[in-house]
Amino acid sequence: MDEHRASRQQQSPRRRLTADDWADAALAALGERGLAGVAVEPLATRLGTTKGSFYWHFANRDALVVAALARWEEVATERIITAMEAAEPDPAARLDALLRAAAASASQNPLDVRLLAAGDHPEVAAALARVTERRVGYIAHLFELLGFPPAQAHHRGFLAYTSYLGHAQLAHATPGAVPADPEYLEAVATLLRS
Known part of the structure; x- marks a missing residue:
């Protein structure tokens, strides 16, 4: 292993992205540019990863849209209701x-x-x-x-x-x-x- 690669690995260990990370990024893109803004390559760039990470979690863009919508339901409805009930x-x-x-x-x-x-x-x-x-x-x-x-x-x-x-x-x-x-x-x- 060359010194440059070893130095990079020590400085910034990469965190493995989750399906929720992708869904959150898709929601952000959807909020900024609408449904057309949910595109794999720009999201990969935004997350600092490759399309391979996307395909590890999702079969296709439609599956990402479904996951993003589920995150929206959870974060923007269920969590708010839960917080209101608790507070x-x-x-x-x-x-x-x-x-x-x-x-x-x-x-x-x-x-x-x-x-x-x-x-x-x-x-x-x-x-x-x-x-x-x-x-x-x-x-x-x-x-x-x-x-x-x-x-x-x-x-x-x-x-x-x-x-x-x-x-x-x-x-x-x-x-x-x-x-x-x-x-x-x-x-x-x-x-x-x-």
Whole structure:
């Protein structure tokens, strides 16, 4: 082994990439450039590896898209719900925190908007349906805990979720159009709760 190669191996041991690393990179690319941004070679470059690493974990790009969508469901829905449940025992305070966080984050991350734009892709459509059902269901559950009848709680959950999506869409289509000041965020949360 030559000295240069030995020196490189000692300085930077390479970490073996996981399927989640690839899925996270695919999600980042999807958020930046849409579904078309999920391409193996650019992702390999982004991760500092070769296409061989990709094929170690996935049979093809479609399998990566499926894995990325599963990561999105886990990270952007299930983990948030779990964190909300753990952080706040009071359903009213939990709902308030969730509504404020959703309104504040609507303009920060374009991923949901990009996924909506790719809703004609069968795997994306299926993931959107699952996530929509889960998110609306969770918000409706919080409204039920506050004493609203199930049908009314579901309507409020649906309205809250579609408000979030509308905020996100407008914020990315027309930057600066959606206010981000604390008074506005409080008004949105209050309106949806009442």
